[in-house]
Amino acid sequence: xxxxxxxxxxxxxxxxxxxxxxxxxxxxxxxxxxxxxxxxxxxxxxxxxxxxxxxxxxxxxxxxxxxxxxxxxxxxxxxxxxxxxxxxxxxxxxxxxxxxxxxxxxxxxxxxxxxxxxxxxxxxxxxxxxxxxxxxxxxxxxxxxxxxxxxxxxxxxxxxxxxxxxxxxxxxxxxxxxxxxxxxxxxxxxxxxxxxxxxxxxxxxxxxxxxxxxxxxxxxxxxxxxxxxxxxxxxxxxxxxxxxxxxxxxxxxxxxxxxxxxxxxxxxxxxxxxxxxxxxxxxxxxxxxxxxxxxxxxxxxxxxxxxxxxxxxxxxxxxxxxxxxxxxxxxxxxxxxxxxxxxxxxxxxxxxxxxxxxxxxxxxxxxxxxxxxxxxxxxxxxxxxxxxxxxxxxxxxxxxxxxxxxxxxxxxxxxxxxxxxxxxxxxxxxxxxxxxxxxxxxxxxxxxxxxxxxxxxxxxxxxxxxxx
DNA sequence: TGAAATGTTGGGGCG
DNA sequence: ACGCCCCAACATTTC
Numbered sequence: 001x002x003x004x005x006x007x008x009x010x011x012x013x014x015x016x017x018x019x020x021x022x023x024x025x026x027x028x029x030x031x032x033x034x035x036x037x038x039x040x041x042x043x044x045x046x047x048x049x050x051x052x053x054x055x056x057x058x059x060x061x062x063x064x065x066x067x068x069x070x071x072x073x074x075x076x077x078x079x080x081x082x083x084x085x086x087x088x089x090x091x092x093x094x095x096x097x098x099x100x101x102x103x104x105x106x107x108x109x110x111x112x113x114x115x116x117x118x119x120x121x122x123x124x125x126x127x128x129x130x131x132x133x134x135x136x137x138x139x140x141x142x143x144x145x146x147x148x149x150x151x152x153x154x155x156x157x158x159x160x161x162x163x164x165x166x167x168x169x170x171x172x173x174x175x176x177x178x179x180x181x182x183x184x185x186x187x188x189x190x191x192x193x194x195x196x197x198x199x200x201x202x203x204x205x206x207x208x209x210x211x212x213x214x215x216x217x218x219x220x221x222x223x224x225x226x227x228x229x230x231x232x233x234x235x236x237x238x239x240x241x242x243x244x245x246x247x248x249x250x251x252x253x254x255x256x257x258x259x260x261x262x263x264x265x266x267x268x269x270x271x272x273x274x275x276x277x278x279x280x281x282x283x284x285x286x287x288x289x290x291x292x293x294x295x296x297x298x299x300x301x302x303x304x305x306x307x308x309x310x311x312x313x314x315x316x317x318x319x320x321x322x323x324x325x326x327x328x329x330x331x332x333x334x335x336x337x338x339x340x341x342x343x344x345x346x347x348x349x350x351x352x353x354x355x356x357x358x359x360x361x362x363x364x365x366x367x368x369x370x371x372x373x374x375x376x377x378x379x380x381x382x383x384x385x386x387x388x389x390x391x392x393x394x395x396x397x398x399x400x401x402x403x404x405x406x407x408x409x410x411x412x413x414x415x416x417x418x419x420x421x422x423x424x425x426x427x428x429x430x431x432x433x434x435x436x437x438x439x440x441x442x443x444x445x446x447x448x449x450x451x452x453x454x455x456x457x458x459x460x461x462x463x464x465x466x467x468x
Numbered sequence: 469t470g471a472a473a474t475g476t477t478g479g480g481g482c483g
Numbered sequence: 484a485c486g487c488c489c490c491a492a493c494a495t496t497t498c
Contacts, residue, residue, distance in 0.1 A: 388498095390470045464498090
């Protein structure tokens with residue numbers, strides 16, 4: 001009987017896992033491994049590590065219910081996969097592809113190294129609806145604008161094969177020296193924050209399925225109109241599950257279809273696809289602007305301002321509420337991400353890379369493709385980017401998308417007694433009025449760290465300087 | 469998946 | 484009845 005290795009990467013699920021299904025075909029024994037490579041660039045942030053720990057634990061349990069072990073190890077995946085292959089006398093290694101620069105490089109190295117030793121390597125499309133190279137524009141170039149990408153993608157989405165069922169697995173009975181249980185990866189620091197943050201989530205395939213069920217059963221219908229209101233549970237919260245591959249985009253598409261409200265949701269899934277395609281073709285955009293004009297932009301190195309932003313102490317309630325939600329839950333509502341990001345990049349003129357780095361550290365759904373696309377989009381230097389002069393006004397955005405201030409009150413309890421009309425601009429009240437609400441600006445909540453009107457004019461000047 | 473400035477229109481109050 | 488002004492509501496343009 002043959003022995004195969006399934007190399008788990010960001011595909012931490014059993015259902016609709018093409019590489020795993022193929023590895024298990026014809027009753028082959030499957031050795032399931034997960035390898036953490038510490039020297040990888042864009043090493044995981046704290047939130048991601050905590051999530052990964054919980055997700056791998058869930059996966060290990062699912063596997064062990066089927067009599068299968070999950071072997072976890074730390075080190076160079078190329079070397080370790082070779083070692084394991086020799087030890088278990090595997091004839092082939094299977095995995096689902098990554099589209100990040102380092103992930104691609106790793107896949108290629110594993111392929112060349114193992115094939116030299118006579119071990120087959122098979123990589124699969126498991127984490128995207130479409131491979132980046134499947135979709136090019138009329139002139140054979142990758143799309144740089146979302147709408148035409150979406151139009152072309154939609155036509156192909158309707159023809160996709162249905163997702164795969166969970167395969168039945170034959171266990172490998174032996175041991176693997178140097179490999180252990182999930183704990184061996186030392187992903188947790190033991191800080192109480194990790195436990196607190198994870199209370200908001202259920203990482204793993206089952207948790208992902210619950211989120212999908214909630215989407216289909218309760219809020220898909222209202223999604224197009226309510227997804228922009230951060231006080232509601234109007235969004236799917238599937239992003240971390242998707243990032244770690246606890247659910248595949250194909251499973252989502254197959255569950256909700258592409259008609260009516262579902263189309264507006266799948267459109268968001270397509271943004272993820274678009275981001276991965278961009279990262280595949282423009283890998284340098286993780287640190288360099290896609291639009292080369294922005295290489296000369298004069299960002300401000302202002303560590304004090306950056307610190308206030310990170311802590312949610314800017315004095316602009318909608319921004320601060322978002323940053324506090326992020327710190328508390330490892331997640332932030334998409335609308336608020338745009339507002340907070342615009343504030344950092346345009347009001348504070350801090351480099352988008354700083355914001356991207358903070359999101360990378362703190363988001364449970366931190367994803368190189370999405371993070372890069374999002375920040376470059378906000379900064380105006382990326383694909384389909386918001387023009388630089390599109391500057392969010394935190395007060396107007398607050399009034400528009402959090403009209404009753406419920407979102408702000410949730411994350412900034414120190415402002416909870418403010419009346420609706422002042423919740424997004426506390427400084428418009430007199431000191432006495434504020435005192436009546438238990439607020440003293442500069443003490444219980446910061447004064448605005450700078451005037452938005454001034455910041456807006458300043459940002460526009462910087463943009464003008466760039467053009468000339 | 470902006471916001472502000474500027475332009476246009478049309479209803480109503482009023483002399 | 485008419486012109487004038489005000490201004491809200493909406494549209495367009497500009498940044």
